[in-house]
Amino acid sequence: MDTLTPTQIGEKLSKTAKEINEFLSEINFIKKCNSGWELTDLGKKNGGIQNNYKGNLSVYWKTEILNNKIFKNAVEPQEVKDKDETDFRNKFKAEYRTNDGHYVRSRAEVIISNWLFGECIAHAYEKRVPIEEDVYCDFYIPKGKIYIEFWGYEDDEKYLARKQKKRELYKKYNLNLIEIDNSKINNIDDFLPRELLKFGINLN
Structure with a gap:
């Protein structure tokens, strides 16, 4: 062999x-x-x-x-060709600027990015997830190999189908995932430190 x-x-x-x-x-x-x-x-x-x-x-x-x-x-990351992913990225433009210069797609993502930046946690926005399927994550933290997804559009059927598909893929590949929704975004100072600690990042 x-x-x-x-x-x-x-x-x-x-x-x-x-x-x-x-x-x-x-x-x-x-x-x-x-x-x-x-x-x-x-x-x-x-x-x-x-x-x-x-x-x-x-x-x-x-x-x-x-x-x-x-x-x-x-x-050598390839351009995503998945139609649902492409449609989502075209529908929700990255128009909101964060403190570290990223342009993101929602005010909630501004909050997440600014929080990570404020805690000096290196992160990437919309990094291609290194799996067979065509997927981008919302945020990626190299330390701990942690992916963060913000689920915000609960009334959009196509969005909900995309959300379910992405969750299944994170589970399939056993990737470290933190999920944030609208109820958690207002409590991010308490929520994110607890979640990060599960993957070995202690902010204390």
């Missing part, structure tokens, strides 16, 4: 082994541990092979990893 190390994968993609492992970690194929890199269940399903050399953990990959859609999207 042909396998590749992160170094060999990197050589083919003009990346370093460190960058390759960071991509694989971001998509939850591997996770960092005291002994190196540990293979996750999702990584195992996608061709990862755990290697333990004198207590140092690393992961080899079947050559198919080079054609793996999730991995390829992480290395």
Whole structure:
């Protein structure tokens, strides 16, 4: 069976082994541990092979990893082609400016972004979720690999269908998700610290 190390994968993609492992970690194929890199269940399903050399953990990959859609999207994100996602982004324009210069699609997202910025939590807005399906998250926090979704349009049928689809995808890929709705946005100072703590971010 042909396998590749992160170094060999990197050589083919003009990346370093460190960058390759960071991509694989971001998509939850591997996770960092005291002994190196540990293979996750999702990584195992996608061709990862755990290697333990004198207590140092690393992961080899079947050559198919080079054609793996999730991995390829992480290395070089593709434009989303999903019609529902595109329709949503066209309908709700990013017109609200936040304190750190992002333009977001609602006043509630301004509140979330400004809160994260005020707490010095590095975050991205509308980052492509590194999965096979075409999905953008509302916010992404690299520390803890946390995705935040704000659900605001409860009277729109297409929006509710999109919401359900996205929730199922977060669950399918076992991603860290914080969900905020209109009732929680007014209590964000209490709500978000509790939720972040579940994923290892302590603001105290």
